[in-house]
Amino acid sequence: MIRRLIPAVAALVLLAGCSDEADPSRPVGDPAPGVLRVLAGSELADLQPVLDEAARATGISVKFSFTGTIEGAEKVASGAAEQGFDAVWFSSNRYLELVPEAQKRLGTPSKVMSSPVVLGLPAAKVKDLGWDTKRVGWTEIAEAAGAQKFTYGMTDPSASNSGFSALVGVAAALSGSGSALDAAKINAVAPQLKQFFSAQKLSAGSSGWLSEAYARRAKGEDPGAKVDGLINYESVLLSLNATLPEPLTLVYPSDGVVTADYPLTLLTSATSEAREAHQKLSDHLRGADVQRKIMDTTHRRPAVPQVQPDAKFAVKDLVELPFPGSQSAVDGLITTYFDQLRRPSRTLYVLDTSGSMQGDRIDGLRQALVGLTGADESLAGKFNRFHGREQVTLLPFSSTAHPALKYEVPANDPRPILDQIRTTATSLDASGGTAIYSSLRGGYDVLREQINADPDRFTSIVLMTDGENTGSEDVNDFTAFHAGLPQNLKGIPIFPVLFGESATAEMEQVAKMSGGKVFDARSRSLSAAFKEIRGYQ
Amino acid sequence: MKRTLGIGLAVVLLVGVVTAIVLGQGGDAPARLETVRGVIGSEKLAFFADQRVKDVFAKHGLKVEVDPAGSRQIATATDLNSYDFAFPSSAPAAEKIQRDRKAARTYAPFSSPMVIATFDPIIELLTKAGVVKPGPGYQTFDVQAYLDLAGKATRWDQLPGNTSYPARKNLLVTTTDPRDSNSAAMYLAITSFVANGGVVSSQEAEVKVLPAVSKLFLDQGYTQSSTEGPFEDYLSAGMGKTPLVLAYEAQFVDRVVRGDSTIRPDMKLLYPAPTVLSKHTLVPLREAGDRVGQLLSTDAELGKLAATFGFRTADPKHFNDIVKEKNLTVPQTIVDVVEPPAHETLERMLEAIAKQY
Numbered sequence: 001m002i003r004r005l006i007p008a009v010a011a012l013v014l015l016a017g018c019s020d021e022a023d024p025s026r027p028v029g030d031p032a033p034g035v036l037r038v039l040a041g042s043e044l045a046d047l048q049p050v051l052d053e054a055a056r057a058t059g060i061s062v063k064f065s066f067t068g069t070i071e072g073a074e075k076v077a078s079g080a081a082e083q084g085f086d087a088v089w090f091s092s093n094r095y096l097e098l099v100p101e102a103q104k105r106l107g108t109p110s111k112v113m114s115s116p117v118v119l120g121l122p123a124a125k126v127k128d129l130g131w132d133t134k135r136v137g138w139t140e141i142a143e144a145a146g147a148q149k150f151t152y153g154m155t156d157p158s159a160s161n162s163g164f165s166a167l168v169g170v171a172a173a174l175s176g177s178g179s180a181l182d183a184a185k186i187n188a189v190a191p192q193l194k195q196f197f198s199a200q201k202l203s204a205g206s207s208g209w210l211s212e213a214y215a216r217r218a219k220g221e222d223p224g225a226k227v228d229g230l231i232n233y234e235s236v237l238l239s240l241n242a243t244l245p246e247p248l249t250l251v252y253p254s255d256g257v258v259t260a261d262y263p264l265t266l267l268t269s270a271t272s273e274a275r276e277a278h279q280k281l282s283d284h285l286r287g288a289d290v291q292r293k294i295m296d297t298t299h300r301r302p303a304v305p306q307v308q309p310d311a312k313f314a315v316k317d318l319v320e321l322p323f324p325g326s327q328s329a330v331d332g333l334i335t336t337y338f339d340q341l342r343r344p345s346r347t348l349y350v351l352d353t354s355g356s357m358q359g360d361r362i363d364g365l366r367q368a369l370v371g372l373t374g375a376d377e378s379l380a381g382k383f384n385r386f387h388g389r390e391q392v393t394l395l396p397f398s399s400t401a402h403p404a405l406k407y408e409v410p411a412n413d414p415r416p417i418l419d420q421i422r423t424t425a426t427s428l429d430a431s432g433g434t435a436i437y438s439s440l441r442g443g444y445d446v447l448r449e450q451i452n453a454d455p456d457r458f459t460s461i462v463l464m465t466d467g468e469n470t471g472s473e474d475v476n477d478f479t480a481f482h483a484g485l486p487q488n489l490k491g492i493p494i495f496p497v498l499f500g501e502s503a504t505a506e507m508e509q510v511a512k513m514s515g516g517k518v519f520d521a522r523s524r525s526l527s528a529a530f531k532e533i534r535g536y537q
Numbered sequence: 538m539k540r541t542l543g544i545g546l547a548v549v550l551l552v553g554v555v556t557a558i559v560l561g562q563g564g565d566a567p568a569r570l571e572t573v574r575g576v577i578g579s580e581k582l583a584f585f586a587d588q589r590v591k592d593v594f595a596k597h598g599l600k601v602e603v604d605p606a607g608s609r610q611i612a613t614a615t616d617l618n619s620y621d622f623a624f625p626s627s628a629p630a631a632e633k634i635q636r637d638r639k640a641a642r643t644y645a646p647f648s649s650p651m652v653i654a655t656f657d658p659i660i661e662l663l664t665k666a667g668v669v670k671p672g673p674g675y676q677t678f679d680v681q682a683y684l685d686l687a688g689k690a691t692r693w694d695q696l697p698g699n700t701s702y703p704a705r706k707n708l709l710v711t712t713t714d715p716r717d718s719n720s721a722a723m724y725l726a727i728t729s730f731v732a733n734g735g736v737v738s739s740q741e742a743e744v745k746v747l748p749a750v751s752k753l754f755l756d757q758g759y760t761q762s763s764t765e766g767p768f769e770d771y772l773s774a775g776m777g778k779t780p781l782v783l784a785y786e787a788q789f790v791d792r793v794v795r796g797d798s799t800i801r802p803d804m805k806l807l808y809p810a811p812t813v814l815s816k817h818t819l820v821p822l823r824e825a826g827d828r829v830g831q832l833l834s835t836d837a838e839l840g841k842l843a844a845t846f847g848f849r850t851a852d853p854k855h856f857n858d859i860v861k862e863k864n865l866t867v868p869q870t871i872v873d874v875v876e877p878p879a880h881e882t883l884e885r886m887l888e889a890i891a892k893q894y
Contacts, residue, residue, distance in 0.1 A: 094759050095712075103616045103762065108605055111769060176709035178692040180758020255705040259774070268616075272572075272602065279586075280751035305799040319704040320778035326894040329626065371643040 011499060026084035028063035034060055036277045039081050040089040041161060042066040043207055043233070044262070046298050051291065060277045067093055068159045068205070068535075071380045077101035080227050082267055086274035091115075091161040091233075098327040107270065109263035110282035113300035115289075116257040116318055117165040120237040120248030121229035123351070124339040125150055135315075136175035137255035139192075146195025150226060155210050157334050158383035159535035162207045165258035166231045166531030167337055168330070170196055172321040173255045177452035180322040183332050200228045200497045203458060205535020209517065211240045219245060222515035224491040233260060238299035238312060250314060256321035261303070311385035331382075339388030339411055345537050346391040346450055346457040350443050352465035352499075353396040357430035361466055361500060368526040369394070369425035372534070373418040376527075384534040386421065388414055391445055398432030399471070404446045418532075435471025436463075437478040440510075444489055451488060459492050460537050463510065464526070466500030475506045482513055490514070493532050497521050570600035573825040576615055578626035578719055579605035579765040580785050581650075581817065584846045592840050594829075601829060607762040608719030609887070612637075622826025626719040626764075626785070629880040631818030640792070644819040645828035646840070647848035649787040650665045650812050650871050651723045652679050653710060654768070656776045657803040658701040666696055669807060675868045677810040680731040687753055693780070702780060708755050710781045711770075715754045717762040718889045719815065724783050725886060726877035728753060737878045743886055752888045764788070772799050785815055786867065790847030794863050811873040817848070836860045 028037045044064065055061040065085070067075065073096045075081040076088060082105065088096070093109060096102045121143060126132050129144055144150060155163035168181070174192050175185040202217075202224070204210035216222035230237060234250060241247040264285070266278045284290060291302040301309045309316060323331045351365065368484050374385045388411035398401045405424055409417050440463060447459060454458050469475070482490065493516035496507035498521070511518045517536065519531035540791045574788040576586065578849050582605045584590055587613040594601050606615055609626035612633045617623060623634050655663075660676070663669040686708055686825070694703040729737045761767055764784065771782040772792070792800045821827035833839055834851065844855035860867060877883060 097762060098759065103717075104610075109763075109766070114774070172704065176705065177690070179690060179706060179709075179756035259778070268604070275565065275604075303769075303773055305801075306797060317775050317777040319706065320774070322706060322757060325755060325758040382859070 014365075023084075023260060024382075025080060026086065027065040028200060031271055031274060032057050032084065033273055034277065035063055035083045036087055037063050038065070038087045038089050038264075039072055040064045040066055040083045041069060041072070041091050043091060043161075043236075044089055044398070045208075047294070049297060050285070050294055053293075054281060054284050055291070057524070058280050060281045060284075062173050063283070067365045068380065069161045069164065070158055070383065072096070073099050073102050073129060074379045076105055077265070077379075079105070081105070082269040085264050085267060086270040087264060087278055089203060089262065089264045091262055092165075093265060093322055095164070095264050095327075095330065096332060096503045098325075098501075107266035107268045108278065108282075109265040109277075110278070110286065111303045111368035112262045112264055112282075112285050113294050113298070113303050114259050114261045115233040115235040115300045116164050116252070116259040117169060117231065118234050118253070118257060119152065119229055119231050119251040120154075120239065120240075121150060121251060122246050123249045124250045125228055126247075126251065133250060135252065135254040138153075138170050138196075138253045140171065140172060141251070141253060145197075145199035146192075148199060150227040151199045152213050152231055153204070153210050153227045154200050154231040155204050155207055156535035157337055158380065159205040160207055160210075161260060162210075162232050162236070163203075164334070165260065168323055168334060169253070169256065169258040171333060172258075173253065178322075179328075181324045181333065182326075182329050186329075186333055186336055190310050190336065194338075197337070198456075200276040200342060201225065203536060204393050205532055206522075207232055207236050209536075211236050213515065215240060215243055216515065218246070221514070223487070224424060224493065224515040225487070233300075234313070235299040252315040252318060254319075256319035258321055258323060259318065259437075262300070272490075284408075297381065334383055338383065339414075342458075344457050345387065345388035346389070346393075346447070346459040347439075348393045348443050348447060348459075349463045349465045350440050351394060351396045351463060352398075352434060352436070352535050353402070353428055353430050353432075354398045354434040354467070354470075355431050356434070356467050356500065359430075362428060362430040364466065364526045366425050366428055366459070369428075370422050371527045373422040373425070374415075375422065376531075382532065384531045385416060386414075388412070391450060392421060393443075394421070395443050395446065396428060397435055400435055400437035401442045404443075406446070433470040434465060434467055435473070436469040437466050437473040437475060438471050440478060440494075441473065441481055444485065447492065448489060455488070458537060460516070461492060461494045461514075462497065462533055463494055463507075464497040465502060466498060468501065468503055469506070475509060478510070479513060493536070495518070495519060495536060497526065497529050497533070499526060499529075555738055570595055571598055571639055571825060572602060572830055573621045573623040574598045574619060575601060575602045575603045575624055575826065575829065576611050576617065576620050577624040578611070578817065579763040580626060580788055580836075581605075581624060581846075582765065582835055582842060583791060584803050584848075587842065588847075590839065590842050593836060594832070594841070596736060597828070597832060599825070599828065599832075602633050603864045605765065607717035607761060607764075609722060610717040610762060614717070617822060618691070620826070621823045622819055622821050622829055624817065626815045626817050627723060627814045627877070628818050629722065629877060629883055631820050632880050633818075633884075634820045638820065638822055640820045640822065642821070642827075642830075644821075644834045645816050645851070646789075646819065646830075646833040647843050647850050648814045648816045649785040650814050650846055650874065651720065651809060652786045652789065652812070653807040653809060654771055654784045654789055655780060655783050655805055655807060657805060659776065660803070660805055660807070661695075662696055662699055662702060666700065669884060670810075672808065672810065673751045673872055675866075675871075676805070676807050678807040679729060680811065684728065684731060684749060684753075687756075688749055690752075690756065693844055695840065702776065704777075708861075709753065709757055710783050711757065711767045711816075712754065712760060712783045713764050713767060714760040714762045715887050716894070717862045718764060720764040720783055720785065721760070722883055722887060723815050723877065724753075725750060725890075726883065727811060727875070729840055729878065729886060730811060731873050736857050736876060737886070743882065743889070747886065747889055750886070751893055754890055770805075787847030787849075788858075788866060791845075794845050794847060794859065798824060808865070808873075809866070811875045812871060813875055813877050828880055
């Protein structure tokens with residue numbers, strides 16, 4: 001769904017670019033009558049049929065540009081959002097409202113629907129755990145996860161709201177104090193949280209990709225190890241169930257959840273036309289018939305009391321857990337998650353430094369890597385940096401692979417190692433040919449050794465190249481090699497980055513065989529693509 | 538069929554055109570309405586959005602456009618330059634705007650007491666816990682008893698014999714953000730009065746009450762900035778999310794008057810003992826805004842309409858008529874009402890709480 005929509009948005013941008021230069025601050029164009037330009041979370045894409053109908057009924061059409069919650073908050077806070085948008089629409093305004101500069105730019109919110117973040121597990125698993133006959137709280141869930149009685153997938157809390165909500169929920173519930181989290185409470189429950197996250201075997205930058213990857217693994221279409229369950233929106237899990245061989249049973253923790261409430265929120269900078277459009281559209285979307293339609297098609301709960309939630313929502317009266325009251329508490333929680341709580345990452349970057357990369361391109365690559373060493377001071381950049389405990393390997397290649405450069409970022413005092421990575425990145429130079437596949441194959445030797453020494457990590461490969469392979473091994477050789485790999489190496493996702501004159505079809509093939517995903521850096525900076533990939537590492 | 542419809546439509550259009558011409562020439566109805574923009578406490582949004590209210594303003598040549606916002610946000614963060622009037626929900630916030638903008642006067646056309654909206658099972662629990670008590674014709678929420686429980690960080694699941702709401706979170710009234718919103722400031726007025734044993738009027742008293750009253754906000758964590766937010770949660774997400782919500786009486790009454798079945802039989806109002814009145818006060822920023830203030834204060838039709846939205850009007854007749862007509866179970870008079878602290882005192886305490894986030 002999301003993937004289908006992005007080309008459409010891209011096409012729009014291209015069209016706009018025909019008449020005058022495409023303006024990156026206005027990805028969905030200038031203000032226009034009957035159009036509401038909305039900066040939104042990507043999960044809103046499934047509302048398109050409802051919005052198409054709304055456009056026919058009200059004459060107001062919505063133009064979306066998608067971004068992550070934290071990046072979105074940053075755009076609102078800096079005033080950048082006001083340049084190109086009339087409204088924002090994320091799964092929740094909570095984070096936005098904790099950033100004072102963003103909060104003061106938010107106008108009228110209109111809650112359109114809601115969905116709690118819960119755990120989905122196969123029915124058999126729920127029965128094994130004895131959870132089919134009683135409701136359990138986060139403490140029991142964390143204990144079972146710590147004992148490896150089940151595994152699960154969850155999105156990156158800095159990139160996607162479902163992971164963020166889950167992190168806040170489990171931390172709030174485990175703290176058991178009944179009041180909102182602060183740094184001291186987070187530290188006190190760190191050991192239990194670490195237990196809980198030890199069972200997380202799959203991460204993703206978006207809720208949509210997470211459930212797709214889960215389904216592919218469940219059906220054996222993807223070489224990655226099967227994962228038992230998912231932490232995601234109730235709505236995503238209910239939609240996913242229609243496609244799964246073994247549907248998931250939803251576990252609603254008895255001590256509470258964190259719920260997304262999707263407020264369509266006007267920016268205070270909006271024109272009075274946009275203001276009216278927002279009002280009209282909100283009224284339409286909150287009408288009883290439309291609310292029922294939203295409930296039927298997207299499996300989200302209605303936002304107005306006149307419409308009763310139907311029977312598919314197994315638990316109606318959900319306790320809402322307290323959410324932190326300050327940005328510093330939330331930021332602290334996310335940082336702790338990355339540097340201490342979650343399973344650490346192992347990240348291999350296979351990087352094209354051939355002659356064609358000379359000039360701006362190698363410069364872009366240097367910047368993209370330096371950005372991940374903490375040089376990027378933006379909110380999102382802060383969370384995207386290489387994390388404490390992470391193993392980072394840079395494997396530059398040209399006519400042949402260069403020696404692998406290995407680093408491990410310490411949990412405490414990461415600075416010196418991050419500085420080393422930065423120095424290495426800045427000294428990358430471009431010359432020679434493009435031996436993609438022999439170099440990529442060589443990367444597995446590095447990983448094999450690292451995995452043997454320390455198997456329990458999120459392991460992934462980023463493959464960045466700007467052109468056709470000129471080495472003697474081609475994609476077919478690599479496919480044969482990959483097919484012969486043992487399971488623990490075969491299941492490592494490869495994230496190819498399209499750049500320059502990348503061979504798109506081959507890169508798609510590499511992503512597919514490994515259960516990875518292609519990222520496009522042809523119409524944006526390498527930095528932006530590298531940052532996005534962080535959510536999947 | 539289609540043809541008939543086509544003709545019908547043409548007739549309608551023609552009538553429309555003729556009417557427009559006639560009206561245009563009539564002179565009574567102004568050809569174009571003057572647009573007046575205001576920023577208002579969100580609880581008055583429904584009033585301004587109502588067609589009958591719009592019609593009354595239109596009769597006087599005005600089209601009123603409003604943006605809802607937290608009342609303290611209006612007084613502190615909102616850029617008021619683009620507005621003709623500000624209409625926060627309390628006298629202290631209005632006072633500050635009047636001073637900052639050097640407005641010549643203010644209008645206080647309606648008021649509403651602060652209440653706590655809740656559910657029958659919660660009332661039963663809190664009656665046992667000694668927080669809910671029978672009052673003079675209505676049920677009260679004993680603020681002192683509540684402060685005692687909250688001071689000990691009591692969780693719902695720690696209340697003895699609680700099987701109806703064993704939630705593992707603190708027993709707290711859901712409020713708005715004390716950094717932005719008027720209703721949270723009104724809540725502070727109530728709780729600081731009780732914690733101090735009288736209106737807080739000295740720095741000494743501020744220091745004394747701050748630890749206890751800060752906790753009531755900080756322990757909630759994230760709070761929304763506008764009163765409509767938590768009240769909507771109360772209506773749609775129910776007891777699980779918001780077992781006790783601080784609201785304006787008008788918000789609840791408005792829903793009952795509408796009769797749109799959003800107030801279910803198990804939803805009830807409690808009056809804090811003591812409580813405070815929120816005096817909705819309009820500050821004109823430009824001439825056009827002043828006309829809105831005058832109309833709200835003097836126009837009987839607007840007064841009647843305001844009462845249907847649950848506001849207690851300057852002329853009590855309008856509100857009392859509605860109570861009789863709709864058979865509402867709200868008291869005509871509330872006995873235990875205290876005054877909020879002086880604006881500066883309230884501000885200083887709010888600042889001190891904000892600093893702790």
